[in-house]
Amino acid sequence: MIRTSRSKRLYFFASTAKKNYNLIMDIKELQVYVSGVIDNIKNNGSYPKENNLIDYKKELNRNDGNTSDNCIEIFLKNFAKDILAFSNADGGVILIGIKENKETGIHEDIGLQGKDMNLLKKIDLNGVSQQFTKIVKTGISIDLQSFKIGTRKFYYLLIQKNNQILVPVNDSIDYKITKGAIYYRASGKTEQANSDTSEFNRFIQIKSNEKSKEFMEIWSNLLPEIVDINPREILILNPLENKIYGFNSKDRRLSESSIEIEKTEHGIFNIILNAISAGEIGKITDNEGKPIYKIVGELYNDREHISLDTLQDKAKEIVKYKFTNLQLKAVIHHLGWVSKDNFIIKNPPDGTVQAQYRHFLWVEKLDEIKNTSKIFFSPNTIEEVAAVLNNEELHEVIFKKKLTLK
DSSP states (O other): OOOOOSSOOOOEEEOOSOOOOOSSOOHHHHHHHHHHHHHHHHHHOOOOOOOSSEEEESSOOOTTOOTTSOHHHHHHHHHHHHHHHHHTTTOEEEEETOEEOTTTOOEEOOOOOHHHHHHHHHOOHHHHHHHHHHHHSSOOOEEEEEEEETTEEEEEEEEOOOSSOOOOSSOBTTTTBOTTOOEEEETTEEEEGGGSHHHHHHHHHHHHHHHHHHHHHHHHHHHHHHTTSOGGGOEEEETTTTEEEEEETTTTEEEEEEOOOOOSTTSHHHHHHHHOTTOOOOOOOOSTTSOOOEEEOSOOSSOOOBOHHHHHHHHHHHOSBOOOHHHHHHHHHHTTSBSSTTOOSBSOOTTSBOGGGTTTEEEEEEETTTTEEEEEEOTTHHHHHHHHHTOGGGHHHHHSSOOOBO
């Protein structure tokens, strides 16, 4: 919650009504996941079975025997259908150079031969993505990396879940895909969703459940902030439709009006957002995949704050008893400002600061990239904690002993 002046409040909530929320894992998370899988193979010889997230491929297929084909074409002949299937499901990983025997569950990890290694080294992922847009008229997110097990060489292909359903716009015999077919990963293999009614109903049910989870995730994250805001002081901006919504006190409901929302860098709403001191939270946009949800509450023009060390030093000047840093924290907990007495200042867990006491202390982001944050205090907290520390009757309750006079 951002604070800017004690005399004015502005509550601001902006949305473009759409967002690419990855319900499973994005490329970075898939990289962490596959690193764990590879480490487990190396250290324990433990191979996960093929499932909805993992597939194995022993070698590249060159059905026509022509090794002079364009490397991107050979790559797509081998993986275009798999990319469609994983993109339409939860994303996934293909380990190349390993074969799984479906009957015995035994894995052969002989590694890739020189011709396959050389071809995969030449793959330009931008070129693959551009070629793939001709198949489905939309972009994909993939990554291709080499790895070793002993002296044997392998590759893995990461495929990120796509929130759009990818459907081929043309038949392609080479890629083994059919125009209009919906491929997706289910039961550890590639299925076609619209091959029959029952399969299509199954696919629709999966996507319906995903959408429900998506909205639950969005709202569960937003609601803790929204419940602390007076609904009469919330504006909802929808740049996609150039609409603004607000509480209509007469009809006691949300009413809408048309508004021209300037989305450029120097547009009025972006100027407001860029002026907020809580760190980069994105820009107003009507493009999918960009940061588009923003909540700003209790804006104050001159946000004064002090650190815990400063709070302790200033309190010592007016408190007649000796006290430690831990005892100061215990007082802050006694006042109900935090969830536990031995709380941490830097990178506190969610829920540490109690929302209703944000006029006394709050959490601010220090570095968006490193994801570091810190608890800051209002100068008003000095007198509040000093009053408690000077109240001898509370010492036994809070500290289980009397504090020593200076």
